[in-house]
Amino acid sequence: MTGNFVATAATTIDAPASRVWGVITDPEAVKEFMFGADLVTDWTVGGPIAWRGEWEGKPYEDKGYILEVEPGQKLVHTHFSPLGGDEDKPENYHTLTWTLEDQEGGATKLTLSQDNNATEEAAEHSQGMWDMLVADVKKIAERG
Known part of the structure; x- marks a missing residue:
């Protein structure tokens, strides 16, 4: 699948970075904006991250590894x-x-980018999903 197309979604949130960081790293908030998935990680660089849920009646587990954690500024992980x-x-x-x-x-300003999309169409599909996700993060962060 290797490709170099990047999907990027961004929004401006009327909340401080500490609040936005709290939303993107809190398992309860993640469950709300990540399609009901349960987040499992300890946020240790090099450690695992997983999202467990059900899609169209079938259980799944997305996974990756934490690459970088700068609280309130930047989070990088594989998926x-x-x-x-x-x-x-x-x-x-x-x-x-x-x-x-x-x-x-x-x-x-929250920006979420996803690399390694095989085609421009795949990147556009991912961007549509991430656009909805960052909009949900915005709603959660702004409601306090």
Whole structure:
């Protein structure tokens, strides 16, 4: 599947970076914006991260590894979903990069990018999904 197309979603959230960070790392909030999946990780660089849930009546487990953690600023992890139909091998993993940037008035710009999309169409599909996800993060963070 190896490709170099990147999907990027971004939004400005009317909340400080600390609040946005709390949302993207809290298992209860993640369950809300990540399609009901249970998040399992200890946020240790090099350690595993998993999202367990059910899709169309079938249990699944997406997984990856934590690559970088800068609280309130940046989170980088790999991601593999068996739902995509690809073989579970390193070249089929995406890298997801969450970047938080302070904005005027206490707001935060959240950008989520996913690399290693095989085609431009695959990147567009992923971007549509991530656009919905960052919009949900925004709703959760802004409601306090």
